[in-house]
Each structure stands twice: as C-alpha cells, then as structure tokens.
Amino acid sequence: MTDQYAVFGNPIAHSKSPQIHRWFAEQTQQDLSYQPILAPEEDFQGSAEAFFNQGGQGANVTVPFKLDALVFAEKLSPRARRAGAVNTLQKGKNEVIYGDNTDGAGLVRDLQGHLQLNLNNQRVLLVGAGGAARGVVEPLLEAGVASLKIANRTPEKAQQLVQIFHGLQPRAQVTACNWAGLEGQQFDLVINATSASLSGDLPPLPAGLFATGATAYDMMYAARPTPFMQWAEKQGAEQISDGLGMLVEQAAEAFFLWRQVRPETSGVLQRLRQEIQAG
Numbered sequence: 479m480t481d482q483y484a485v486f487g488n489p490i491a492h493s494k495s496p497q498i499h500r501w502f503a504e505q506t507q508q509d510l511s512y513q514p515i516l517a518p519e520e521d522f523q524g525s526a527e528a529f530f531n532q533g534g535q536g537a538n539v540t541v542p543f544k545l546d547a548l549v550f551a552e553k554l555s556p557r558a559r560r561a562g563a564v565n566t567l568q569k570g571k572n573e574v575i576y577g578d579n580t581d582g583a584g585l586v587r588d589l590q591g592h593l594q595l596n597l598n599n600q601r602v603l604l605v606g607a608g609g610a611a612r613g614v615v616e617p618l619l620e621a622g623v624a625s626l627k628i629a630n631r632t633p634e635k636a637q638q639l640v641q642i643f644h645g646l647q648p649r650a651q652v653t654a655c656n657w658a659g660l661e662g663q664q665f666d667l668v669i670n671a672t673s674a675s676l677s678g679d680l681p682p683l684p685a686g687l688f689a690t691g692a693t694a695y696d697m698m699y700a701a702r703p704t705p706f707m708q709w710a711e712k713q714g715a716e717q718i719s720d721g722l723g724m725l726v727e728q729a730a731e732a733f734f735l736w737r738q739v740r741p742e743t744s745g746v747l748q749r750l751r752q753e754i755q756a757g
Contacts, residue, residue: 481510482533483736486525486547487540490514494750495538498729501749502741510535510737522546526567530575536568536736538729544579544609551577560642561613566732578735581610582617584728585669585697585721590621592723592747595667595693597621603665604628605681606672607636607654610697614671615639619647627665628654631681657682664689668710670696675704688715697721701754722754723747 485495491514499512515537517525522543529537539547547564548554555578558564564577589595602623604611607630618626630636636654643652661684668688672681675698688694694710699720703711707718726747734740 479509481508481535482529483510483512483536483538484515484529484534485512485538485540486515486517486522486529486543488517488519488542490516490540493540494725494754495540495729497753498726498746498750499733501746502730502733505746506733506737506739506741508737508739517543523550526550530567530569534569536566536732538732539565539567547577551575553577555579557582557616560616560646562642563609563613565613565728566735568736578732579613580728580731580735581613581724582615583731584724584726585614586617586621587727587731587743588719588721588723589667589693589695591727592744593693593695593717593719595717597623597667599624600666601664601689602626603660603663603668603687605668605670605683606630607632607639608671608673610673611671612639612642614669615643615652616646619643619650619652622647623650623667625651625653627660627663628652629657629660629683630654631656633659657684660684660687663687665692667693667695668715670694670698670704670706673698675700675706678705680705680709683709685713688713691716693717693719695719695721697724699725699754701757722751726750 544563558579561579566578628636633656694715696706699722
C-alpha cells in the first residue's frame with residue numbers, strides 16, 4: 479500500500495516540497511505519495527490529527543505552524559526541543575507522533591556539501607534571532623565553528639539564544655549583539671536568517687563584515703539574487719548563495735527519517751534551480 483506523506487502550511491500552494499519528495503521517491507524507488515495541505519491558521523491540530531488518523535505516516539511543517547507542531551508532537555528529538563520548533567512529524571511505534579527539526583542539518587549539509595565549505599574554526603555571523611536562526615544554532619556549533627555571533631535588532635532576543643545554547647560546544651564562543659555592535663568585526667561566514675529578503679529589504683548591517691575569502695548565505699531563495707546577496711557581492715564576499723540547497727537538504731533529512739534511505743540531492747537541486755529560474 480502506498481504510504482501517505484504531506485506538507486502543512488498556510489499559504490502552501492507555493493511549496494516546492496511535493497516536487498522535491500516526488501523526485502526523491504522516484505530516485506529511491508519508494509512507494510509513497512506526498513500532498514500539500516492548507517491548514518487553517520487557527521486549527522493546525524485538527525488538520526494534523528485528521529491526516530494521521532486517516533493513515534498518514536509523516537509530514538513536513540512550514541510557516542506558520544512550526545510552533546504548533548512542537549505542541550502537537552508527543553515526543554521530541556533533542557534538536558527539536560532546543561530549536562523550539564518542529565518541521566518534521568513522523569508516526570512511530572504505538573502510533574506515537576514524533577517531532578524533529580531538520581532545518582539546521584539541511585543548512586550544514588548545504589554549506590559543507592554543495593558549497594564545499596569547511597566550517598571548522600570559522601567565525602560565523604548569524605543575522606536574526608527568530609525561529610529560522612534558532613533552528614540552525616546547534617548544528618553550526620556541532621560542525622566545529624570557532625565562534626558564533628548572533629545579531630538582532632533587539633539584542634535581548636539574540637541573548638536568549640546564547641543562553642539556550644551556552645555550553646553545548648564549550649570550545650565555541652557564542653555571543654549576541656545588535657546591528658551597531660557589529661561595527662569593526664569580520665566573519666568568515668555571514669548567514670541571513672531574517673525574512674527581510676521576502677519583502678525586498680535588507681537588515682541594516684555595517685560595511686566591512688566579510689573577511690578575505692568569506693561566504694555570504696541567505697536562507698531565503700528566489701529566481702534572482704536576493705537583496706542580501708546583492709549587498710554581499712558589493713561588500714566583497716567571495717562565495718554567495720541563497721537557501722535553495724538548504725530547502726532540498728532539510729527535505730532529504732526528513733525523507734531519511736521516514737524511509738531510512740538517504741536520497742542523492744545534487745541532481746534534485748539542479749532540477750529545482752532550473753525550474754525556479756525558468757519561472
């Protein structure tokens with residue numbers, strides 16, 4: 479019997495997840511279906527319960543439901559608990575619903591695999607302290623970065639993340655500041671974890687952030703370079719990327735959790751990039 483999977487969101491029509499998982503299933507010869515589900519903003523739980531009660535085996539969760547999914551899950555992975563958000567649900571033994579977060583693993587796999595970046599001993603700046611940032615702190619620290627600076631408009635929110643992840647990797651220095659606190663500092667990797675690019679905006683970052691050979695990474699993606707990517711190029715970043723590879727890699731991590739088969743991602747990323755650029 480064909481296993482049922484889905485992605486929950488609102489809106490959801492724009493989601494690339496159904497296409498990605500169909501390609502993964504074809505590639506790995508897995509018998510599954512994957513559908514987008516538009517859940518009411520006020521009743522994620524009802525939609526998720528209906529899906530799993532009707533035989534659903536697993537689901538991805540996108541905005542605005544990652545906190546709802548955290549509450550909905552009956553058991554959480556350690557990384558989901560620390561991230562404070564769930565983007566992957568799975569029906570396990572005795573019908574227990576497990577919650578996980580694959581965003582950070584997806585980011586690190588994209589950086590290390592597709593971009594060939596060695597994160598060990600790197601000075602990293604994470605721009606923003608919302609849910610997207612919180613989900614990637616732990617995997618970045620585990621990858622061996624030397625330091626992680628979290629910058630946010632309100633430094634108190636960034637400091638909360640420092641407190642949550644303090645001591646996770648004692649060797650790494652984790653600090654927080656506001657935009658002005660970045661003056662005069664340089665980084666090997668600058669990650670934009672804000673949603674500013676979606677509205678064509680740019681966080682008010684000071685000039686001179688990029689060290690020699692630095693990489694700029696925007697978690698958002700589009701057919702053309704985002705405002706952050708354009709700014710980074712003018713600032714002299716050597717390597718610049720959007721977050722499409724992260725999208726594919728977090729999906730691959732979820733697929734592996736569900737099916738215990740890890741799909742090959744390079745071809746899928748290339749096909750997806752071509753589709754997006756073709757409009």
